[in-house]
Amino acid sequence: MPVVQTTGESQPIVRIRDLVKTYSSTAGDFTVLKNIHVDFYPGEFVGVIGKSGSGKSTLINMITGIDRPTQGEVYVGNVAVHSMSENEMAIWRGRNMGIVFQFFQLLPMLSLLENVMLPMDFCNMYSVPERYERAMYLLRMVEMQDHANKLPSAISGGQQQRVAIARALANDPPVIVADEPTGNLDSKTAEAVFAMFEQLIDRGKTIVMVTHDSSLAKRVTRTVLIADGEVVNEYVFRAMPTLTHQQMLxxxxxxxxxxxxxxxxxxxxxxxxxxxxxxxxxxxxxxxxxxxxxxxxxxxxxxxxxxxxxxxxxxxxxxxxxxxxxxxxxxxxxxxxxxxxxxxxxxxxxxxxxxxxxxxxxxxxxxxxxxxx
The missing domain is CATH 2.60.120.10 (Jelly Rolls)
Structure with missing residues (x-):
């Protein structure tokens, strides 16, 4: 099975073992992920890269429990994500996973402050006064405190992504998963968002980020390359970067x-x-x-x-x-x-x-x- 080499840290925070994901349709079965075996470690900033359709987003959706494996196991800490019920999953995800989407997905009828408070409300984390204080603290961290009472439609896409990052941090999760978080941003705003992720790494967070941006991918702690639903050995990628993804695989x-x-x-x-x-x-x-x-x-x-x-x-x-x-x-x-x-x-x-x-x-x-x- 393909194995991604690690940084040497003894205890991974995310463990994926023998993962297979197959989708069924009228045209037949299609296997997106094939026998994936990979670990992510505390404090890592991992870039997941690969061509469109290679299985990148499907892989990170397995970590968050948004999607379920056909076969195999996904552990975050000691939690078997693959075996949780939907109700268990929703609460667990809200408390332990920060998710940043490409299209922000802020609720349009809630203020920015209310959007950041929502995960705390949903998971019953912190007292009501503490929720307000924490939300304002997070908005200050992403330099959006002056817009706290605005609706998402009143701010730019880059500003919405900043708020989405604040919302992902609401319950202080150890792992942040981001799917093309800079995909809809200009280069200057993308750089600012990436700098925020680097600050989060300095604070001890683990970030797994899907990206097509090769300049950003070069700056992460480690790169996981997916080709045709399989993991390429990262050291092949580093030693022979001129190979095609299929040749690396x-x-x-x-x-x-x-x-x-x-x-x-x-x-x-x-x-x-x-x-x-x-x-x-x-x-x-x-x-x-x-x-x-x-x-x-x-x-x-x-x-x-x-x-x-x-x-x-x-x-x-x-x-x-x-x-x-x-x-x-x-x-x-x-x-x-x-x-x-x-x-x-x-x-x-x-x-x-x-x-x-x-x-x-x-x-x-x-x-x-x-x-x-």
Whole structure:
């Protein structure tokens, strides 16, 4: 099953296991999500990206309980979201989930203040005076306190989204889910909304955001890429960004996970190169033997970095010894044949790999000869 690597935090706040979502229609069944297995951790700002129809919105609707899985499990904290009744779900969602929609969805006949107070009223959170004070506090936080008594129709779209964020925070939920929250905003307003999300991360919130905005997606803590209803390994995405989403998904399925203990050798200098490796957790050390026989660590590679491309691209034996660093390492390996087949499909990736292989080889030779360490 596709697995999204994590930040190393031991206890995820959201756990999705073996998730399948199939919709039935007169034209037949259509599976939107296929065996999704992914975790989200406290304090993360995760961007969920992918082409239209890839399953992004369906995935986050599973987290909030707006939609239910056909198979699989969704846990938020210790709560089994997938097994709750509708009545249980409504109260639980109001207390534990902040949801920000693309089209704001403020109630048009309520003032902005009343819109922010509504989740507190619905979930019977706080006393009546406290609800008013908290709503005003949240409106001040999003710089909308001066408009508190206006109706949504009297303010701009960007201002409505600010209020929608305040409403999502009404009951102080640990998780905020946002579906294209900047999709209907101009770039300046979108930047302001994104800055508010970054402030919420600083306050300890966890945010899962669907976005098509590539500039915003680059600024999140972690990216989850969905292609054809499946999760692409995030380190494939980072290591080979020139691949198409479908090619990334194919590589994800071909990768073989490997774990190495501290100090364990992965590649030995002068041995034949037979795999392309991507680091997914921990670090590796690149060690070279100097002319005087001294073994020197010249660099370390962490998650998202790769090695083995020099040997495969240039058909040569290993130019350095690569071993697990002190904390051990996990890597994902692609064999020689699959690596060659991938490069044959993507000229951009081949060109990038050729450039990097030549660059890294020159760096290694210079380091070995003592020109730089």
């Amino acid at each position: 194919h590589v994800t399925k071909e990768l073989v996970p490997m774990t190495f203990e501290p100090g364990q050798v992965i590649m030995r200098e002068s041995d034949p190169g037979d795999h392309f490796y991507i680091v997914t957790e921990g670090e590796v050390e690149i060690a070279l033997k100097r002319p005087d026989g001294v073994d020197v660590v010249v660099t370390r590679l962490g998650p998202g970095k790769y090695f083995g491309e020099i040997e495969l691209m240039q058909d040569r034996s290993a130019v350095a010894t690569v071993r697990a660093a002190a904390s051990g390492v996990k890597v994902a390996a692609l064999d020689h044949a699959d690596f060659d087949a991938l490069l044959a499909e993507s000229e951009q990736t081949r060109n990038a790999m050729e450039y990097n292989a030549s660059k890294h080889l020159n760096e290694n030779v210079s380091a070995r000869d003592g020109e730089k360490l």
